[in-house]
Amino acid sequence: MTRQRTLLLDLIKEAGGHLDADELYRRAREKQPRVSLSTVYRALHLFKKMGLVEEYHFDESHHHYEATSKKEHHHLLCLGCGRVIEFQSPLSRYVTRNVPEARDFHIVDTELRMTGYCSNCRKTGQ
Amino acid sequence: MTRQRTLLLDLIKEAGGHLDADELYRRAREKQPRVSLSTVYRALHLFKKMGLVEEYHFDESHHHYEATSKKEHHHLLCLGCGRVIEFQSPLSRYVTRNVPEARDFHIVDTELRMTGYCSNCRKTGQ
DNA sequence: CACTAATTGCGAATGGTTCTCATTAGCGAC
DNA sequence: GTCGCTAATGAGAACCATTCGCAATTAGTG
Ligand SMILES: [Mn+2]
Ligand SMILES: [Mn+2]
Ligand SMILES: [Zn+2]
Ligand SMILES: [Zn+2]
Numbered sequence: 001m002t003r004q005r006t007l008l009l010d011l012i013k014e015a016g017g018h019l020d021a022d023e024l025y026r027r028a029r030e031k032q033p034r035v036s037l038s039t040v041y042r043a044l045h046l047f048k049k050m051g052l053v054e055e056y057h058f059d060e061s062h063h064h065y066e067a068t069s070k071k072e073h074h075h076l077l078c079l080g081c082g083r084v085i086e087f088q089s090p091l092s093r094y095v096t097r098n099v100p101e102a103r104d105f106h107i108v109d110t111e112l113r114m115t116g117y118c119s120n121c122r123k124t125g126q
Numbered sequence: 127m128t129r130q131r132t133l134l135l136d137l138i139k140e141a142g143g144h145l146d147a148d149e150l151y152r153r154a155r156e157k158q159p160r161v162s163l164s165t166v167y168r169a170l171h172l173f174k175k176m177g178l179v180e181e182y183h184f185d186e187s188h189h190h191y192e193a194t195s196k197k198e199h200h201h202l203l204c205l206g207c208g209r210v211i212e213f214q215s216p217l218s219r220y221v222t223r224n225v226p227e228a229r230d231f232h233i234v235d236t237e238l239r240m241t242g243y244c245s246n247c248r249k250t251g252q
Numbered sequence: 253c254a255c256t257a258a259t260t261g262c263g264a265a266t267g268g269t270t271c272t273c274a275t276t277a278g279c280g281a282c
Numbered sequence: 283g284t285c286g287c288t289a290a291t292g293a294g295a296a297c298c299a300t301t302c303g304c305a306a307t308t309a310g311t312g
Contacts (some may be wrong), residue, residue: 002290013285020275021268037273041269057183061300076231087227094220095240101213105202112238114221119230122176128259128309147299162261167300187269188299 004028004035008043012053018064018084058084059115074112080121130154134169138179144190144210184210185241187249200238206247 001034012019013028019027025040044065047053054062072092076085086119095102137153138145145153151166170191173179182190184203198218202211218236221228 004291011155027194036294037272039136039291042290073284076228077165078231079234085227086226087230089225091217091221091238094238095215095217095238097214099246102202102240103209104248105204105211105238105242106248107202107242108205109241110238112217112221112236113205114218114228114231114233115235116231116233122230122232130260160261164262164301165260168259 004032004039005046007035008040009033009047009052012047012065013067015066018056018058018066019032020062020064022062024065056111056113058113072110075113075114076118077113078118078121080107080117083118083120085118129167130158130165131172133157133161134187135178138173138191140191142191144182144184144192146188146190148188150191163179165197182237182239184239198236201240202244203239203241204247205241206243209244209246211244 007028011024013029015024015027021037021040021044023085024044025035028035028040036109037053044053044055048065052068053065054068056066056075057073058064063095071088073086074091076087077083078085089112090119091112092107095110096105097105133154134150136230137150137157138183141150147163147166147170150170151161151163154161154166156232171178172181174191178194181193181196182192182201184190184201191233197214198216199212199214200217202213203209217238218233220233222233231236
Protein backbone atom coordinates (compact mmCIF):
# COMPACT_ATOMS: atom_id res chain seq x y z
CA MET A 1 0.00 0.00 0.00
CA THR A 2 1.49 3.24 -1.19
CA ARG A 3 0.61 6.83 -0.42
CA GLN A 4 -0.99 7.17 -3.85
CA ARG A 5 -3.17 4.08 -3.59
CA THR A 6 -4.41 5.04 -0.17
CA LEU A 7 -5.41 8.46 -1.43
CA LEU A 8 -7.10 7.12 -4.54
CA LEU A 9 -9.13 4.52 -2.70
CA ASP A 10 -10.22 7.10 -0.13
CA LEU A 11 -11.32 9.47 -2.87
CA ILE A 12 -13.33 6.76 -4.61
CA LYS A 13 -15.04 5.81 -1.37
CA GLU A 14 -15.88 9.35 -0.32
CA ALA A 15 -17.12 10.29 -3.78
CA GLY A 16 -19.99 7.87 -3.48
CA GLY A 17 -21.05 8.42 -7.07
CA HIS A 18 -19.63 7.42 -10.40
CA LEU A 19 -16.19 8.79 -10.98
CA ASP A 20 -14.33 8.57 -14.23
CA ALA A 21 -10.56 8.25 -14.34
CA ASP A 22 -9.99 11.88 -15.21
CA GLU A 23 -12.20 13.23 -12.45
CA LEU A 24 -10.40 10.99 -9.97
CA TYR A 25 -7.08 12.24 -11.30
CA ARG A 26 -8.19 15.86 -10.84
CA ARG A 27 -9.29 15.26 -7.27
CA ALA A 28 -6.13 13.34 -6.45
CA ARG A 29 -3.88 16.14 -7.64
CA GLU A 30 -5.49 18.52 -5.20
CA LYS A 31 -4.08 16.40 -2.40
CA GLN A 32 -0.92 15.09 -4.09
CA PRO A 33 -0.01 17.38 -6.97
CA ARG A 34 2.62 15.01 -8.37
CA VAL A 35 0.39 11.98 -8.78
CA SER A 36 0.25 10.79 -12.38
CA LEU A 37 -2.59 9.66 -14.58
CA SER A 38 -0.81 6.35 -15.14
CA THR A 39 -0.96 5.69 -11.44
CA VAL A 40 -4.67 6.40 -11.43
CA TYR A 41 -5.30 3.86 -14.16
CA ARG A 42 -2.98 1.33 -12.56
CA ALA A 43 -4.72 1.71 -9.22
CA LEU A 44 -8.14 1.34 -10.80
CA HIS A 45 -7.09 -1.92 -12.45
CA LEU A 46 -5.72 -3.17 -9.19
CA PHE A 47 -8.79 -2.23 -7.16
CA LYS A 48 -10.98 -3.84 -9.74
CA LYS A 49 -9.00 -7.06 -9.62
CA MET A 50 -9.15 -7.01 -5.81
CA GLY A 51 -12.89 -6.49 -5.96
CA LEU A 52 -12.79 -3.12 -4.20
CA VAL A 53 -14.05 -1.16 -7.15
CA GLU A 54 -16.49 -1.83 -9.97
CA GLU A 55 -16.22 -0.54 -13.47
CA TYR A 56 -19.26 0.63 -15.39
CA HIS A 57 -19.76 1.14 -19.07
CA PHE A 58 -22.28 3.85 -19.58
CA ASP A 59 -22.91 5.29 -23.01
CA GLU A 60 -19.81 7.40 -23.09
CA SER A 61 -16.36 6.72 -24.42
CA HIS A 62 -14.80 6.50 -20.97
CA HIS A 63 -15.54 4.28 -18.00
CA HIS A 64 -16.93 5.01 -14.59
CA TYR A 65 -15.89 3.53 -11.30
CA GLU A 66 -17.42 3.20 -7.90
CA ALA A 67 -16.59 1.50 -4.65
CA THR A 68 -18.07 -1.97 -4.49
CA SER A 69 -21.23 -1.97 -2.46
CA LYS A 70 -22.78 -4.85 -0.64
CA LYS A 71 -25.98 -5.16 -2.67
CA GLU A 72 -26.47 -5.70 -6.39
CA HIS A 73 -27.54 -2.51 -8.10
CA HIS A 74 -28.10 -1.23 -11.60
CA HIS A 75 -28.47 2.02 -13.50
CA LEU A 76 -30.99 4.06 -15.41
CA LEU A 77 -29.41 6.70 -17.63
CA CYS A 78 -31.45 9.69 -18.68
CA LEU A 79 -30.78 10.72 -22.26
CA GLY A 80 -32.29 14.12 -21.52
CA CYS A 81 -30.41 15.39 -18.49
CA GLY A 82 -27.67 12.80 -18.13
CA ARG A 83 -28.80 11.84 -14.66
CA VAL A 84 -27.87 8.39 -13.38
CA ILE A 85 -30.56 6.75 -11.29
CA GLU A 86 -29.58 3.73 -9.25
CA PHE A 87 -31.86 0.92 -8.27
CA GLN A 88 -31.53 -2.40 -6.54
CA SER A 89 -32.87 -5.55 -8.07
CA PRO A 90 -31.87 -9.20 -7.76
CA LEU A 91 -31.53 -9.52 -11.50
CA SER A 92 -28.81 -12.11 -11.51
CA ARG A 93 -31.05 -14.32 -9.40
CA TYR A 94 -34.02 -13.65 -11.67
CA VAL A 95 -31.97 -14.62 -14.72
CA THR A 96 -30.37 -17.75 -13.28
CA ARG A 97 -33.82 -18.93 -12.21
CA ASN A 98 -35.74 -18.10 -15.35
CA VAL A 99 -33.31 -18.42 -18.22
CA PRO A 100 -32.39 -21.94 -19.33
CA GLU A 101 -29.20 -20.77 -21.08
CA ALA A 102 -27.99 -19.25 -17.82
CA ARG A 103 -28.66 -22.27 -15.65
CA ASP A 104 -25.27 -23.93 -16.04
CA PHE A 105 -23.35 -20.71 -16.50
CA HIS A 106 -21.31 -19.51 -13.55
CA ILE A 107 -22.06 -15.80 -13.31
CA VAL A 108 -19.27 -13.55 -12.16
CA ASP A 109 -20.70 -10.17 -13.00
CA THR A 110 -24.03 -8.67 -14.02
CA GLU A 111 -24.40 -5.26 -15.57
CA LEU A 112 -27.75 -3.85 -16.58
CA ARG A 113 -27.90 -0.46 -18.20
CA MET A 114 -31.18 1.09 -19.22
CA THR A 115 -31.41 4.33 -21.12
CA GLY A 116 -34.44 6.52 -21.59
CA TYR A 117 -36.04 9.63 -20.15
CA CYS A 118 -36.60 10.40 -16.50
CA SER A 119 -39.92 11.75 -15.22
CA ASN A 120 -38.51 15.28 -15.08
CA CYS A 121 -37.39 15.27 -18.66
CA ARG A 122 -40.66 13.75 -19.82
CA LYS A 123 -42.63 16.61 -18.26
CA THR A 124 -40.49 19.35 -19.73
CA GLY A 125 -40.76 17.88 -23.24
CA GLN A 126 -37.48 15.94 -23.13
CA MET B 127 -29.21 4.59 -50.39
CA THR B 128 -25.73 4.28 -51.84
CA ARG B 129 -23.86 1.27 -53.08
CA GLN B 130 -21.77 1.26 -49.90
CA ARG B 131 -24.70 1.41 -47.51
CA THR B 132 -26.54 -1.37 -49.29
CA LEU B 133 -23.50 -3.61 -49.08
CA LEU B 134 -22.85 -2.85 -45.43
CA LEU B 135 -26.42 -3.48 -44.35
CA ASP B 136 -26.48 -6.76 -46.26
CA LEU B 137 -23.25 -7.88 -44.63
CA ILE B 138 -24.56 -7.07 -41.17
CA LYS B 139 -27.74 -8.98 -41.81
CA GLU B 140 -26.09 -12.07 -43.26
CA ALA B 141 -23.46 -12.16 -40.54
CA GLY B 142 -26.11 -12.93 -37.97
CA GLY B 143 -23.65 -12.62 -35.10
CA HIS B 144 -21.87 -9.74 -33.48
CA LEU B 145 -19.66 -7.84 -35.86
CA ASP B 146 -17.25 -5.14 -34.90
CA ALA B 147 -16.50 -2.22 -37.19
CA ASP B 148 -13.19 -3.59 -38.34
CA GLU B 149 -14.53 -7.02 -39.21
CA LEU B 150 -17.33 -5.39 -41.16
CA TYR B 151 -14.77 -3.23 -42.95
CA ARG B 152 -12.71 -6.31 -43.86
CA ARG B 153 -15.74 -8.11 -45.26
CA ALA B 154 -16.91 -5.05 -47.15
CA ARG B 155 -13.55 -4.62 -48.88
CA GLU B 156 -13.81 -8.10 -50.32
CA LYS B 157 -16.81 -6.91 -52.29
CA GLN B 158 -15.91 -3.25 -52.76
CA PRO B 159 -12.18 -2.80 -52.32
CA ARG B 160 -12.33 1.00 -52.24
CA VAL B 161 -14.79 1.32 -49.40
CA SER B 162 -13.36 3.28 -46.49
CA LEU B 163 -13.42 2.74 -42.77
CA SER B 164 -15.02 6.16 -42.30
CA THR B 165 -17.92 5.05 -44.41
CA VAL B 166 -18.32 1.96 -42.26
CA TYR B 167 -18.52 4.04 -39.11
CA ARG B 168 -20.83 6.57 -40.71
CA ALA B 169 -23.15 3.83 -41.91
CA LEU B 170 -23.21 2.20 -38.50
CA HIS B 171 -24.23 5.48 -36.89
CA LEU B 172 -26.92 5.94 -39.47
CA PHE B 173 -28.29 2.41 -39.13
CA LYS B 174 -28.30 2.77 -35.39
CA LYS B 175 -30.24 6.01 -35.57
CA MET B 176 -32.69 4.43 -37.99
CA GLY B 177 -33.13 1.50 -35.63
CA LEU B 178 -31.83 -1.07 -38.11
CA VAL B 179 -28.79 -1.99 -36.08
CA GLU B 180 -28.05 -2.25 -32.38
CA GLU B 181 -24.78 -1.48 -30.73
CA TYR B 182 -23.42 -3.63 -27.93
CA HIS B 183 -20.76 -2.87 -25.37
CA PHE B 184 -19.08 -6.07 -24.40
CA ASP B 185 -15.97 -6.08 -22.27
CA GLU B 186 -13.66 -5.02 -25.05
CA SER B 187 -12.47 -1.64 -26.18
CA HIS B 188 -14.47 -1.70 -29.37
CA HIS B 189 -18.18 -2.05 -30.00
CA HIS B 190 -20.21 -4.80 -31.60
CA TYR B 191 -23.17 -4.45 -33.89
CA GLU B 192 -25.99 -6.66 -34.97
CA ALA B 193 -29.14 -6.31 -37.03
CA THR B 194 -32.09 -5.39 -34.86
CA SER B 195 -34.19 -8.44 -34.10
CA LYS B 196 -37.81 -8.52 -33.21
CA LYS B 197 -37.51 -9.82 -29.63
CA GLU B 198 -35.57 -8.45 -26.69
CA HIS B 199 -32.44 -10.45 -26.08
CA HIS B 200 -29.34 -10.29 -23.90
CA HIS B 201 -25.88 -11.77 -23.64
CA LEU B 202 -23.78 -14.04 -21.51
CA LEU B 203 -20.05 -13.62 -22.09
CA CYS B 204 -17.72 -16.45 -21.19
CA LEU B 205 -14.49 -15.22 -19.67
CA GLY B 206 -12.89 -18.57 -20.45
CA CYS B 207 -13.50 -19.11 -24.15
CA GLY B 208 -14.94 -15.76 -25.21
CA ARG B 209 -18.15 -17.33 -26.39
CA VAL B 210 -21.24 -15.11 -26.52
CA ILE B 211 -24.44 -16.88 -25.51
CA GLU B 212 -27.70 -15.17 -26.34
CA PHE B 213 -30.91 -15.51 -24.44
CA GLN B 214 -34.34 -13.97 -24.54
CA SER B 215 -35.91 -12.50 -21.47
CA PRO B 216 -38.48 -9.76 -20.96
CA LEU B 217 -36.19 -7.93 -18.60
CA SER B 218 -37.36 -4.44 -19.38
CA ARG B 219 -40.88 -5.54 -18.47
CA TYR B 220 -39.63 -7.20 -15.31
CA VAL B 221 -37.83 -4.02 -14.29
CA THR B 222 -40.62 -1.58 -15.09
CA ARG B 223 -43.01 -3.76 -13.09
CA ASN B 224 -40.83 -4.44 -10.10
CA VAL B 225 -38.58 -1.45 -9.67
CA PRO B 226 -40.15 1.70 -8.22
CA GLU B 227 -37.41 3.96 -9.60
CA ALA B 228 -38.17 2.71 -13.11
CA ARG B 229 -41.90 3.16 -12.93
CA ASP B 230 -42.02 6.70 -14.29
CA PHE B 231 -38.95 6.38 -16.46
CA HIS B 232 -39.52 6.04 -20.19
CA ILE B 233 -37.20 3.23 -21.23
CA VAL B 234 -35.67 3.47 -24.67
CA ASP B 235 -33.03 0.76 -24.47
CA THR B 236 -32.10 -2.11 -22.18
CA GLU B 237 -28.74 -3.78 -22.20
CA LEU B 238 -27.88 -6.64 -19.88
CA ARG B 239 -24.43 -8.12 -20.00
CA MET B 240 -23.47 -11.00 -17.77
CA THR B 241 -19.95 -12.34 -17.60
CA GLY B 242 -18.81 -15.63 -16.14
CA TYR B 243 -17.91 -19.15 -17.21
CA CYS B 244 -19.89 -21.38 -19.53
CA SER B 245 -20.54 -25.03 -18.71
CA ASN B 246 -17.78 -26.15 -21.05
CA CYS B 247 -15.16 -23.97 -19.43
CA ARG B 248 -16.28 -24.99 -15.97
CA LYS B 249 -15.72 -28.66 -16.76
CA THR B 250 -12.27 -28.17 -18.21
CA GLY B 251 -11.11 -26.15 -15.18
CA GLN B 252 -11.98 -22.72 -16.51
C1' DC C 253 -27.82 15.16 -69.22
C1' DA C 254 -27.06 19.08 -65.71
C1' DC C 255 -27.48 20.72 -61.03
C1' DT C 256 -27.24 20.44 -56.17
C1' DA C 257 -26.91 18.41 -51.97
C1' DA C 258 -25.39 14.47 -49.85
C1' DT C 259 -21.88 10.97 -49.51
C1' DT C 260 -17.46 9.22 -50.02
C1' DG C 261 -12.25 8.25 -49.49
C1' DC C 262 -8.30 9.63 -47.56
C1' DG C 263 -5.37 11.24 -44.13
C1' DA C 264 -4.91 13.67 -40.08
C1' DA C 265 -6.67 14.52 -35.47
C1' DT C 266 -8.72 13.04 -31.13
C1' DG C 267 -9.30 11.06 -26.61
C1' DG C 268 -9.17 7.45 -23.46
C1' DT C 269 -6.14 4.11 -22.09
C1' DT C 270 -1.75 1.48 -21.99
C1' DC C 271 3.18 1.07 -22.32
C1' DT C 272 8.31 2.08 -21.55
C1' DC C 273 11.80 3.19 -18.87
C1' DA C 274 14.52 5.75 -15.71
C1' DT C 275 13.78 7.11 -10.84
C1' DT C 276 11.85 6.47 -6.28
C1' DA C 277 9.60 4.36 -2.46
C1' DG C 278 8.11 0.38 0.38
C1' DC C 279 9.58 -3.21 3.29
C1' DG C 280 11.72 -7.40 5.17
C1' DA C 281 16.27 -8.87 6.72
C1' DC C 282 20.03 -7.52 9.02
C1' DG D 283 18.13 2.63 11.48
C1' DT D 284 20.43 1.00 7.11
C1' DC D 285 20.86 -2.14 3.21
C1' DG D 286 19.17 -4.41 -0.68
C1' DC D 287 15.61 -5.99 -3.55
C1' DT D 288 11.40 -5.52 -5.70
C1' DA D 289 7.50 -3.23 -6.85
C1' DA D 290 5.39 1.20 -7.82
C1' DT D 291 5.71 5.74 -9.72
C1' DG D 292 5.95 9.90 -13.06
C1' DA D 293 6.53 11.55 -17.49
C1' DG D 294 5.96 11.09 -21.95
C1' DA D 295 5.43 8.38 -25.98
C1' DA D 296 2.64 4.96 -28.14
C1' DC D 297 -1.65 2.81 -29.10
C1' DC D 298 -6.11 2.03 -31.07
C1' DA D 299 -10.89 2.77 -31.90
C1' DT D 300 -13.34 6.35 -33.49
C1' DT D 301 -14.17 11.00 -35.48
C1' DC D 302 -13.17 14.93 -38.35
C1' DG D 303 -11.95 18.02 -42.44
C1' DC D 304 -11.90 18.52 -46.95
C1' DA D 305 -11.64 17.84 -51.83
C1' DA D 306 -13.54 14.62 -55.15
C1' DT D 307 -17.47 11.69 -56.38
C1' DT D 308 -22.15 10.23 -56.56
C1' DA D 309 -27.31 9.93 -55.96
C1' DG D 310 -31.40 11.76 -57.04
C1' DT D 311 -34.22 15.24 -59.32
C1' DG D 312 -35.97 17.92 -63.00
MN1 LIG E 1 -23.95 3.07 -9.12
MN1 LIG F 1 -27.02 -10.65 -29.83
ZN1 LIG G 1 -33.65 13.42 -17.24
ZN1 LIG H 1 -16.51 -20.76 -22.09
